[in-house]
Amino acid sequence: MKMNIINLITNFVNLFYPKLCVVCGEPLLETENYFCLECFLKLPKTNYHRSLENKASDRFAGKILLEKACAYLYYNKGGIGQALIAEIKYRGNRDFGEWIGAFMAAELADNRFFDGIDYLVPVPLHRSKERKRGFNQAEKIACGIAQATGIPLNTDNVFRKKANTTQTKKGLYERWENTRNLFEINNPDVFAGKHILIVDDVLTTGSTLEAVAQSLLKSPGIRISILTLAIA
Ligand SMILES: [Zn+2]
Numbered sequence: 653m654k655m656n657i658i659n660l661i662t663n664f665v666n667l668f669y670p671k672l673c674v675v676c677g678e679p680l681l682e683t684e685n686y687f688c689l690e691c692f693l694k695l696p697k698t699n700y701h702r703s704l705e706n707k708a709s710d711r712f713a714g715k716i717l718l719e720k721a722c723a724y725l726y727y728n729k730g731g732i733g734q735a736l737i738a739e740i741k742y743r744g745n746r747d748f749g750e751w752i753g754a755f756m757a758a759e760l761a762d763n764r765f766f767d768g769i770d771y772l773v774p775v776p777l778h779r780s781k782e783r784k785r786g787f788n789q790a791e792k793i794a795c796g797i798a799q800a801t802g803i804p805l806n807t808d809n810v811f812r813k814k815a816n817t818t819q820t821k822k823g824l825y826e827r828w829e830n831t832r833n834l835f836e837i838n839n840p841d842v843f844a845g846k847h848i849l850i851v852d853d854v855l856t857t858g859s860t861l862e863a864v865a866q867s868l869l870k871s872p873g874i875r876i877s878i879l880t881l882a883i884a
Contacts, residue, residue: 723883754794
């Protein structure tokens, strides 16, 4: 009963405020989801999942041993990739975060990208930051991947110990110092002998993802892979 009323209100609202494309802001057709066809066809896909040697895995070369790394879209300033991340992170569109996660996963699953992966681990936010934002964008993307693949999400074994300050104005050593020991694992046994896929929204320097991976290495026999929605 309650749901029917919500549907009724939603339909009523859509009548006056049609759903808009998350990229260009044009009204969507009934059959379109989040993107208009034009923007959908222009998605800047990397196709990294077709090759284990790609620019995402290059960022971790010599730093941490990974099974594989992949980023789905190019993040270009003022481009579609940036618009999508902004939609999730700053406009707080959690449903879209899950939807694009599932959409990406469906395409990557066709190339068997998720074969053998035991758990999805989104990069944790510090508790204070997650409270402020109301959600963790990496977790929303991972949620969508979990829905599309059936791989369980694990959000309670790794946590962020300190709220780190912004990375952008720091030098290489300071960045390393800033992210070292940033994350901690509660129970290494849970991930022992497992293949973990760490999930994040954007891959930039890779230092945060590397720090998460470092914390996972306390689990004996662990294998680690990385997937992000975009690469800057
Ligand atoms: Zn559009």
